[in-house]
Amino acid sequence: MVFFILVGAGVIILGFLVTFIITQKRDGYSKALTLAAMGNFLDARAIVRDKLEEDHHNPYGHYVMAKIYSMENDPMNEAKHLEIIKKNARYTKDIDPVSVSNRVADIYYQKDFYEESFFHYLDTIQHDRSNPTACMRLGFMALGQKEFKIADNFFARLPEEKMNYSIYHIARGVISGVTGLGKEREYFEKAFKLEKSPVCGFLYALSLSRENKHKEAIQIANQIVDSIDDEYVRYTIFQFLMTEAVLMQNFPDALKNARLCLEMAKLDGWQSEIIESNIHFSMICTYMGKYEDASEPLIEAEANRLDDPEVIALANLKFKLERGMGNIDTLSIEYDLKRELNLLSVTLFPNSRYFELSGMRSSKPFNIKGLVDEQGNKLAKKLDLIGEDKFEKFISMPGTQFKNQATRMILKFGYRVTKEMANSEGDGVNYLCSSKDNVNERAIFRVRKWKDAKVSDVFIRDLLQQMEENGAEKAFIIGNFDLTEAARKVLSQRDGAVELINGDRLEDILEKTM
Secondary structure (H helix, E strand, O other): HHHHHHHHHHHHHHHHHHHHHHHHHHHHHHHHHHHHOOHHHHHHHHHHHHHHHHHOOHHHHHHHHHHHHHHHOOOOHHHHHHHHHHOOOOOOOOOOOHHHHHHHHHHHOOOOOOHHHHHHHHHHHHHHHOOOOHHHHHHHHHHHHHHHHHHHHOOOOOOOOOOOOOHHHHHHHHHHHHOOOOHHHHHHHHHHHOOOOOOHHHHHHHHHHHHOOOHHHHHHHHHHHOOOOHHHHHHHHHHHHHHHEEEEEEEEHHHHHHHHHHHHHHHHHHHHHHHHHHHHHHHHHHHHHOHHHHHHHHHHHHHOOOOOHHHHHHHHHHHHHOOOOOOOOOOOOOOOOOHHHHHHHHHHHHOOOHHHHHOOOOOOOOOHOOEOOOOOOOOOOOOOHHHOHHHHHHHOOOOOHHHHHHHHHHHOEEEEEEEOOOOOOHHHHHEEEEEEEOOOOOOEEEEOOOOOEEEEEHHHHHHHHHHHOOOOOOEEEEEEEEOOOOHHHHHHOOOOOEEEEHHHHHHHHHHOOO
């Protein structure tokens, strides 16, 4: 009996000792946090370092150190200690893997270190597949890189009926519109109900037009036009109203909006838009029989686009109509003005514009495909195993190295370099090449160090002229770029003459040649 009493007393004493030691340790951390709250960060960190000397992997010690750096507004050192907790994989009830990964990811996100942020958010969803914070951030980062399928995979994990954020529905609408899923109007309508902003309204109006609900589309566009400060966005909305009026056969309104576009373009000095607006204004005037009003803008358009077959055809049509040499229907074999006017809507506002108008493009590309597959599965276990993005390496190559890489790419397309041509832009190289199979088949390659560039109709027209001068049947543009709508229209008139090596095709050729 005495034995059991002694043993019991010993256990109680031991328990008190353990509690005392833990309390002392926690008291030390509490003291450190109190000092940090008072602004004495140096002494606070010294106390925690002493504690960590006893146990280098103590999660609470690194957690407190991270807290101190957070109070000091030093997020990078905060992240460093949270990453140590992750590396050691020692967690407690209050220090769990989801909250730690999310905090590290958030720090890197705020610093624009998207690759690191993406990696840590992926860690979060390995523990909590539908974590709202991680899925939202992963979705938006993927969408910013135009990885629509990857983005949709993350967004789809969230309960759509509970998502009361307009930005979420905009993102889902953009993905649906660009990939052809056909649900964009539903998403944009929800976004507009949640937030009556110009972006939500414009996207909703555009999606209504795609469903042939033109009256509703015009109504929404007119609601938001006066609340827009950005002149270029206002110009774009007036373009939209012009195309909608054409589809509604309301040509007085179409002419009014075409005139507004022309005036805005001239006032702001947008050269490409001035030419484009001159053409649209002339088309509507000609259709309405206002030949005198069409004359001056059409002459301006001709002066800037001497070799544009569309402008030439429109001018010839106007000339014949003025002189009673036929009407719009009988002369449609030469230039189908009705058809061209009705096509303005899809020409100026293809589905790809949903993404452009949403403002969700990221200004900083990163190696997302080194981190995750299209199903959202993590590929690399460690961030340092991802390796340098080949695109980033490509655009950072110095002169000779870049030219050698360009030559390897050209060889892959079945051509050899004949001579280097002048390039006043200075962001790449121009080569005249001949086919490996037939030296008489010539092609021009323009290889560029672009990052999310916009290729205009001026660039395309210059390239087409260069092809003609050098007897080239084909041209290749290699780089990270999109075409403006005016550029797309020029290319559509020279079907197959120019190949665009961007997006997945650029990625593929870099994979094969680097």
